[in-house]
Amino acid sequence: MTAPAVLIAAQSGRALAAAARRAGYRPFVADLFGDADTRALAAGYRRVPGRLGAGPGARGVEAALDSLAAEAGESVGLVLGSGFEGAPELMRRLAGRFPVLGASPGSVSALKDPAAFASLCGRLGIPHPEIALAPVPDPEAWLTKRRGASGGGHIRAAGPGRLPAGTYLQRRVPGLPRSLNALADGRRIAVLAVTEQWAAPGPGRPFRYAGAAGPAALPPGLRAAAEGALAALVAATGLRGLVSADLLVDGEAWWLLEINPRPGATLDVLDRGATPLFADHLAAAEGRLPEHRSGLPQPGSLGPGFLGAAATEILYAEGEIPAVPPLDWPDWTMDRPLAGSRVEAGAPICTVLAEGSDAAAARRAVALRAAELRARLEGTAATALAFAGHRSILGACAQGLSSPRGQDEGILRHIRYPTGPSKTPTDLTGHTGAPPAPGPEGATR
Secondary structure: OOOOOOEEEHHHHHHHHHHHHHHEEHHHEEOOOOOOHHHOOOOEEEEEOOEEEEEEEEHHHHHHHHHHHHHHOEEEEEEEEOOOOOOOOHEEEEEEEEHHHOOHHHHHHHHHHHHHHHHHHHOOOOOOOOOEEEOOOHHHHEEEEEEEOOOOOOOOOOOOOOOOOOEEEEEOOOOOOOOEEEEEEEEOOOEEEEEEEEEOOOOOOOEEEEEEEEOOOOHHHHHHHHHHHHHHHHHOOOOEEEEEEEEEOOOOOOEEEEEEOOOOHHHHOOOOOOOOHHHHHHHOOOOOOOOHHHHOOOOOOOOOOOOEEEEEEEEEEOEEEEEOOOOOOOOEEEOOOOEEEEOOOOOEEEEEEEOOOOHHHHHHHHHHHHHHHHHHHHHHOOOOOOOOOOOOHHHHHHHHHOOOOHHHHHHOOOOOOOOOOOOOOOOOOOOOOOOOOOOOOEEEE
């Protein structure tokens, strides 16, 4: 029997495609990058124009999904990843053409409009940093954020004067970034795990997302309060599917920064249990909350089928890479660019995965692998390949830490990927990326 088809659209569709395959679905994917492993996982693939952090261009993604739907034939519906929170009208049009398996456009609009979300948190008694929609007298105490954006690269220190179009201000608060990951059925939640996040600052991007590790711990009282806050927001907005709540935690104090109303960057960290998480996402999207998910084991009491902790980290290009050479990629790398791709300075090159006995061990292991991969790529490329360092994790490499699977796992798999088409995003919603490299072999991330 042929496996059921599912449509996927996201800035990067690889993680959702892998999760869909694990759950027994054939993914038909539209995304911005067309990485080698995304294409290998996909039963059908279309690359769409856009820009990382700005989301797929409207006309491009609609045309791509129409084409994929025709290729797939009957499908169970459409799963949206990152990139659509700032485009509610596009979401509504897509929902009119395909069954959207996840958050509704109305739920996303209620959660991603800064003023509406702040007001909702106030009514529900949820601690949320103050926001402003106009200049403030003390800009040094505020951050500038872009509405509906993702990935952290859009966050800047606020300055004096008028706000740039499409932005708002959020007051700075102290704390460490944590995320509460859960399934929601529009009324209730089933908590999966807490994860910790960290940044990889780049030029002009001090809060650029780097990676995540989990499961992590929160003080019991704080965790209960955060779970109650997420449950209240789900009930108030009808949110469904795999979601997460981004927090800042300072001792026993905490603030809810935002809700991610879709599967996010922690999918690779979370989808390692006995039951495929993609199947649970689809069930929750249909209003059926999997009961067995309500008690995911925490660090120190891991149950059967849960393989300890995991961490992922993005490697960013410090300088432009004119053409990625043909490489034998380690099996713990993901989002692998096609040979011949041009990677712009500051753009993501790939993602590294590692496991450990707990979040701290997994984070140390991913640091080792990131350093190992950087050294290998720098020694392989004809031109220098430089990656944006992240001192807080790469500094651990000097301590002789080892991966849970052993250092021998660094042996490369002997798989070479063909060159592919241009990968430069040109956003049809108004944002503009860099132009494609010339020639049919050139491609850009």
